[in-house]
Amino acid sequence: MSVFIIRRLLQSGVVVIIMSFIVFSGVFLIGDPVEILVSDDADQEEREEMIKSMGLDKPFLVQYGIFVSKALKGNLGESFVFNEPALLLILDRMPATMELAVVSLMIAIIFGIPLGVWAGLKPDSWASKSIMTGSILGFSLPTFWVGIMMILLFAVMLGWLPSTGRGDVQVILGMPLSIFSWDGFSHVLMPAVNLALFKLSMVIRLARAGTREVLHQDYIKFAKAKGLQESRIILVHVMKNILIPVVTVLGLEFGGLVAFSVVTETVFAWPGMGKLLIDSIGLLDRPIIVAYLMIIVFLFVFINLVVDILYSILDPRVRLQDVKS
């Protein structure tokens, strides 16, 4: 197991290095921040001073070198706009985004697995067909549009839920979180459902396909031949098998959830990193964009590692391969 983890850590390091280069050169190619930051009536001298202070006068590779050496010390540059370290600015917004993503993930799991298993057990029933139709909608309707419709219905027309912001936050384990107060919860509910819809549809489909497949296996028939209760067959024999693909895919998609929250955060004015990113792109605040992308890279790499470990816990056949290698 530890050999496996060390090998995976080395691989992850290589990925991070390559991604940092791609991210940095990608951002280097987009617009000139000076145009936006310098006021129109500034003269040439002021302009050049500005460029120098931001380090934009140096060649690309030198800029990259400076970026890397600073990055290794945990400094991903200072925001042009806020004059504060980009990393801190983002980390400050991170709990909000993480909370949103985690609540969405929970919604996707808690509703997706039972609905999917049900649809797999009774594929021809009326309820299953409705579930599957719903999941197609969840896949195909654009997130931002659904978000706007939700605000229209639940906030504007019915007035049940607030449309924007985080509401009350409580500091728990050093992180400000909304979900533990009623006001906060009512704020997080709509954006979380909005963000969850796509994953929920995916979990339903995965769980249904898994259930259909597992039900036809000989070991399910053998479990019946042992005279087990149907509930045990479904909750233990079927469930444990379908959890493997569901957990793997969901885990890998968690990074996507964080990245996708950009749209939901914008629609619901949720003060997370996604909203910060969109604002920063508008202002061409390069260090923030770079720092955001680097954090996402780290997140994906980390999630992959965790998923691999989880996977090996769930699927005993994977464990054996580790021991051998």
Place this chain on the structure above:
Amino acid sequence: MTQKPTLDVRDLRTYFFTKGGVAKAVDGITFSIAPGKVLGLVGESGSGKTVTGFSILGLVDQPGRVVGGEILYRGEDLNKVSAERMRELRGVNISMIFQDPMMTLNPVLRIDTQMIEAIRAHEKVSKEIARQRARDALGQVGIASPDERLRAYPHQFSGGMRQRVAIAIALLNKPDLIVADEPTTALDVTIQGQILYEVQKLCSQTGTALIWITHDLSVVAGLADQICVMYAGKIVESGEVNAVLDNPMHPYTHGLITSVPSKNKRGAPLSQIPGMAPSLLSLPKGCAFAPRCKWSNSNCQEQPDIRLAPQNRRLLCHNPIEYNNDNIRQETS
């Protein structure tokens, strides 16, 4: 001296309603088995042996369905009992060993989980007692260091080991009736001998009746009391095992026996039943064996009726071998 049978199957029919038509996988079979006896069920691939076993346990899946007949287990018709009653019977009164050992154990559950649940589904016993019984059952089928093995996962076992675990599970609750579907094909000869010995011991000691499904006539010869020969969903010949094997009256049984190596002279070419097993979707109008039968004649265009021969033998053939008018008569019922 007729004992009350453990299982009495009468005119059982299990059909599969497929897109291509109705496959009559089991088409009107009748047999019974007494406590402590072993019934060998033989026949070519696709003749309906496994489907017969699944029918008895009520495990036929879509698109299949038991469409007729009675399965009397100690007088109780299993076709008519509730799902819950059937569940109570499975694994305790009637258990089954499946054909493919690689697929019968759940890959993500440990062996102990899969054994202990089989006990605790039917009895309120502590996990420790259940584990003890699981351990004993593994020992019974010749698995060394059962304690360690209990904590393993199926993929850590070879095919033969998995089949022994499956056999141990079938024996766990000391059932009255075991349906064993080719249980020893995956095992090597010494283990096969040990398992056969254990199974025979169990049958004679506890009065367990055993349906042993196999291709291997030599196993049937050594183990079984009764034999049923299946062809295309029907039992074409049945009776006491030595009588049938020494003196096969149905052409198909005859063909099966002469294609077994040991029955031939060394060096002589094996005889083979010509042709292939027919598709269940396009059976000949009369006797299903007719296209492959050396004895067929114009009568065989009609379905043969069941005939009774001495020693309780039953036959499904117009022209039995060694036909003798005094011995064979039309079944009257």
